[in-house]
Every structure is written in C-alpha cells, then in structure tokens.
Amino acid sequence: MTSGRLSTLAAAMVIARRDFGAILFSRSFFFFLLGPLFPVIIGAMAGGVGQHVQQSTERPELGIAMQGEQVDAMLAAHQTMSGQLGNVLPKLVVIERLEPNQSFDAKAELAARKGNIAAVFSGTLSRPVMTGTVGQIEQWRGPMSMLAARALSDSPKSYPEVALVSTAASTAASERRGQLLTAQAAQTLLFLLTMLLAGMVLSNLVEEKANKIIEILAAAIPMDAVFFGKLFAMLAISLVGIAVWGLTFGGVLLAAGSIGFGLTAPAVGWPIFVALGIVYFAMAYLLLGSVFLSIGSMATTVREVQTISMPVTMMQLMVFFLASYAMTQPGSPVEMVAVAFPFSSPFAMMARAAQDGTLWTHAAALAWQGLCVVIFVRTGARLSRTRVMKSGPAHDKGTKRSLFSRLRPA
Amino acid sequence: MKIDLGNWQVAGNATCDCIPLAIEARGIVKRFDGFTAVDGIDITVPEGSIYGILGPNGAGKTTTLRMLLGIIDPDEGLRRVLGAERPHDVAHAIGYLPEERGLYPAMKAYEAIGFVGALRGLPLAEGCQRGRDLLDEHGLGFAADRQIRQLSKGMAQQVQLLGTLVHEPRLVVFDEPFSGLDAINQGRLERMIRALAEKGTTVIFSTHVIAHAERLCDEVAIIAGGKVPFAGPVDVARDRIRPQVRLETRENDGLWRKALPDDVRHEGNFWFFSLPESGVEPLLRALIEGEAGILSLSIERAGLHDAFVAIAGEAAAQALEDDKLEERK
Secondary structure, three states: OOOOOOOHHHHHHHHHHHHHHHHHOOHHHHHHHHOOHHHHHHHHHHHHHHHHHHHHOOOOEEEEEEEHHHHHHHHHHHHHHHHHHHHHOOEEEEEEEEOOOOOOOHHHHHHOOOOOEEEEEEEOOOOEEEEEOHHHHHHHHHHHHHHHHHHHOOOOOOOOOOOOOOOOOOOHHHHHHHHHHHHHHHHHHHHHHHHHHHHHHHHHHHHHHHOOOHHHHHHHOOHHHHHHHHHHHHHHHHHHHHHHHHHHHHHHHHHHOOOOOOOOOOOOOHHHHHHHHHHHHHHHHHHHHHHHHHHHHHOOOHHHHHHHHHHHHHHHHHHHHHHHHHHOOOOOHHHHHHHHOOOOHHHHHHHHHHHOOOOHHHHHHHHHHHHHHHHHHHHHHHHHHHHHOOOOOHHHOOOHHHHHHHHOOO | OEOOOOOOOOOOOOOOOOOOEEEEEEEEEEEEOOEEEEEEEEEEEEOOOEEEEEOOOOOOHHHHHHHHHOOOOOOEEEEEEOOEOOHHHHHHHEEEEOOOOOOOOOOEHHHHHHHHHHHOOOOHHHHHHHHHHHHHHOOOHHHOOOEHHHOOHHHHHHHHHHHHHOOOOOEEEEEOOOOOOOHHHHHHHHHHHHHHHHOOOEEEEEEOOHHHHHHHOOEEEEEEOOEEEEEEEHHHHHOOOOOEEEEEEOOOOOHHHHHOOOOOEEEOOEEEEEOOOOOOHHHHHHHHHOOOOEEEEEEEOOOHHHHHHHHHOHHHHHHHHHHHHHHHO
C-alpha cells in the first residue's frame, strides 16, 4: 500500500505530467505548432492577390476637351507639376481639341463609356468645367484647379524644393497613438492564442470521457485536481508552443533587422511588458479553459460540446471587443468594468501595461484573476461531480433535455 | 446535504461484535433530477471480507459504489470508508475497477499500470516497475511495451485490473467485474478475488449474476429499486426462506396429501414445497401411514437465487435474469 493521500497539487501534477507528455508527442501538437503559420500564409497570399488586383486595375483618367492651345497648356502644366504633386494629379487623356466656339457634350462622352475616363475637364482655362461622379470630381477639384491656374499663367516658373526634417523623439500625441497600437497588437495576439488553446483543452476532456477514463480519475483524486492538471498541462504545452514560435519569429525578425515590428515601446518597458504578456496569457487561458472544461465535463458528445461552446466563444469575442473599446478610454468606467470582469481583465490589463507605467495595479489584477480561476475550476469540478457522474436510467443520458437539466443549478 | 447522526456508530471501526469495518454507510440517499437512484441504504462491510452488492441493472449498485468511493456525494446519510468520512482521504488504500473500462489508448501497458498507481500516490517510476513485474507474473510480460490500443479487449481488461491492484490497496472495489469476461477469465478473476481476501484485503463488488455472489461472498447486500431489503451474511440470506423439499411418490392421491403444506407444487410424480415448521418427521409419518409410496425425498437448503426472489421479489429476480440474457446477446 502507498504511504498517504496525494495533495490536490500533487494529484494535479500527475494529470498534468501525463497530459503534457501525451500531447507533446502527438500529431495534434505538430499541427498546433503549425497553427499560426496558416494565418500568416493566408495573409501573405491575400496580400499578394490584393496587390496583383490593384496593379491590374488601371488608374482612372481625366479626359480633356478644350481648345487646342489650352489643351497644350494643360499638358505642359501637368508635366511641370507632376514632379511635385505626383499621383495627386490624374492622368490626362485628350478627348478632343476643340475649334473656337465648338461645343462639347461631356455627359454624352461619359455615357459612351470610352476607355477608362472617369471625368471630363472642359470649358476654358479661366472657367473650367469638370463633369463626372461626385466622389471623383470632388477628389480632383483642387489639383485640377491648381493645374488650370498653372496652365493659365507661367508664374511661378519653378517650385522650391522643401527640405524635410523629421523629429528624433516622438511627440506626446504620436507616443500615445503608438502605445495604443502596441496595446492593440498585444490584445489581438493574446486573444488569438487563448482561443486556439481553450479549444484544445475542451477536445482533450471530451476525448477522455470517450475513453471512459474520467471515472478512474474521479475515484482516485478530487475533480478539482483533474481540472487543474489538465489546465496546467495545456498551459505548459502552450508555453512550449509560444517558445517555439517566439524563437522562430524572433530569429526571422532579427535576421531582417526589424525586431519590435516598429511598435512604440509600452509604458512599462518591453521586458516587463513581455513578462506581463505571458502571465496575462496564462490567466486568460486558465479563465477560459476552466469554463471550457466545465462544458466538456457536462457534455457527453462532441455535438453537445459544439452546442454549448459556441455561445461561450461568442461571449469571448464580445469580451475582446469590450477590452478593445475600453483601451481607448483609460480610466473611464468602461475600462474599470473591463478590468474587473474576469474574462476581459487580462486583455484590459495588457492594454493598460502598454499605456500606463503603474505596476501595482497588475499585482492586484493578477490576484483577482487567480482567485477567479480557482472559483471557476472548483465550480466546474462540482458541476461535473454532481451532474455528470451518475448512472441513472439510460433514457436520461445524452439527450438535450438532460443536457439542459444539468445546466440548472445544483 | 441533510446529515442524520441518529444511527451513526461513533466507534466506526467496530460493529457490536468488534469486527473492524472497511465500509459503513447509513441511510445514504442520492437523487438525480428528481429521480431517487439510491433511497436510504445501510451497508456495513467487515474488513477482509468479500462483499457483494447484488441487484439488476438500474437498481442503484453503481451509484452506491460511486458514493462509497467519493466520486459523488450522497444527498443524505453518512458514509465511512476505512475510517475516513471523505473517501478521497484514503484513496491511496483503495483500488477501483469501474464497470466501463477505460485506459489511454496511446499508453504502453506497464505505463498504464504505473499511471493508475501514481493516481493513488505510488511514485510513477515505482508503479511502472511494479507494472512490468505484475504483467510478468500474470503471463503478460510480452505485452508490457505494447500500446493499449494494440492489445486485445481481454488483455486490456487485465491491464486495468492490475492497475487497480498495483498500489496494494486495503480495499478493492469492482463494479460488475465479470461483465464482458469469458468463462476462463471469470474463473481467474474469482481466484484472484479469493487470493486478495486471503491476504486480508477487503473486496467489494457489484454483480447481477447471483452465482458469482453465491460462490465468492461472505456477505451480500441485495439491492432493488434503490433500496436494500437485505444486507448481511449469505447464509443468513439463504435462511430467510425455509429449506426446500423435493418428494417423489408412486401414488398421486390419498389421505396423505393432507399432510403436505399449502405452498406445494405438483409436477408429475414430484412434489415441491418448503419444509414445514414442524419438521420432516410428522410429514414422513403421514406419508408412510397413507401409503404414498415414497420413491425419493430430498431436503435442500435454499440457494441465494431463491433467497433473492423471496427478499427482492419476483420482478427483481426476473430483471436479473433479463440482464444475464442481455449480456449473453
């Protein structure tokens, strides 16, 4: 006989060790590692295709229908000014060189849909008329007015080169904007990682139920320990994944000499920000994972899991939006709600770390999130024990009715 | 949870005749969504005994075992397992084989045994080594490094059984252990259960097959509809009904028939009835004086099946038979 009972932590470690080893050497972990590559590949492909489409699309042109010498003056002015204004000026296409007093129907010309002409510039240089859709003529109004003025008069004959001097340090406004972008990037990364992993822990538990092992575990150790063990294992797996991804992408960026993605340094500094990122990721994952585990333990089939996990996923998306919105209003009641609500707290605090250098708030938030994890795991374990481990009449198993009856408070 | 201390034995480890108890449950109740699965049952299992929980499927056997093991908590009543009110506190001294067998398919056989031992507090490395030793002892050494998914169903069941015992528990709980086993493996398991009891291990198992309980158990609890109408030694259960008389006569009628009791059943030349309280002598005298022509007479002690029928009722007995038929299919 063995010497004594296992503590909850020791029991959780038995589960965690088994799960960690099993997942690490499984095919699913290989695909898990490849997971982040798919959005990158799809993004790159979409970008390439978009660029190709953009390149394939001809720039809209502005047709000119004026008297011959005025057309020449316009073309000369276009050539002179295009050096300064570049793409702001539309490409000019001569439609017709008019004789004096010859009239021209611009609307009819556009209705004929010839070439790639988006608008028609007619009239005289002193009283030009531009015909086209509202959006297009509003866009070209200013540049064409300048062009007509230049064509009308030779002065100025040259344009002085403006020397550009960029400031080395950011202004207060640009720093705030930059930190907001850093916060946004961190939140998005945190959210994507959390969602990816929480789904894995869910399928892990369902598989365990399918293998009928859950009863052996529940008989030997408290369900809390089973839940904690599974969460710890998946967390360790995710940290391995993050380490692999971090080293890979870090190496690539280092080789490319663009580490930091050009993001503004967060208010707490990069080292603390990265450390907080890992801790908040762990908390976000543990919070969501504990809810998913409870769902997994209550469901008897994969279909049931999908039925219940969908609203939770939607809820998590809303929580992400709440944290994203709150990020733009630091110190507001909305941000306080986002910080206090357990599921949005890691995301909101991550944004805060980017924008506010105060550190004690992070200690308080982590303590609160940790407490919530313990409460959620215990509640999930209790639900699982009281509602699932029963061997009632066969007709009561696996039906929608039984599923929803399990959701009623014990 | 309602706690009733009325019938609780404070001594815990001792019944009135000072036999230490491995399990003591008083008035435990479990309800699921308004359905009462277990309705106030009392069970006391002496240490070192083989104890059977006998009843048809759906009677509440598994729920009772799950409550005794701490997998679920009773809604009412009290339980004490190896002296502990929380079964998880003595989990290291308990082995459990659930009815629905399960192992991790990717684990190797010796690892699976070691893992179950680790859950019960045995260091993993030691558990794995014991796993190899146990597999060798039981003729499965060749399969030690095979994954569970590569084993036959029977071999996987044996691996799980060895996992149940790897940490040398004081109390072993089997839920329907004979279910799904062929006759040879049923015999092996019976021998293993007896060997465990001889070493002082308490064995408690649930079954819907009376023959297993009758052959193995010192005591049984008969469970039907979530209630336990009888719990105690098998002999006491059998003594609940009078010995059965089988009489064969040459004559079919005569004055001697008045000596037969009211519950007599007549088939051909045979007469079946419970032995009258007055004993066999007055009956014999009447048969001889009435010239019944006695061809044979046997008096048999009631079997556990008859006791079960008498205690739990015909419906429960029929349910047991149906379960057996269902399993054979």
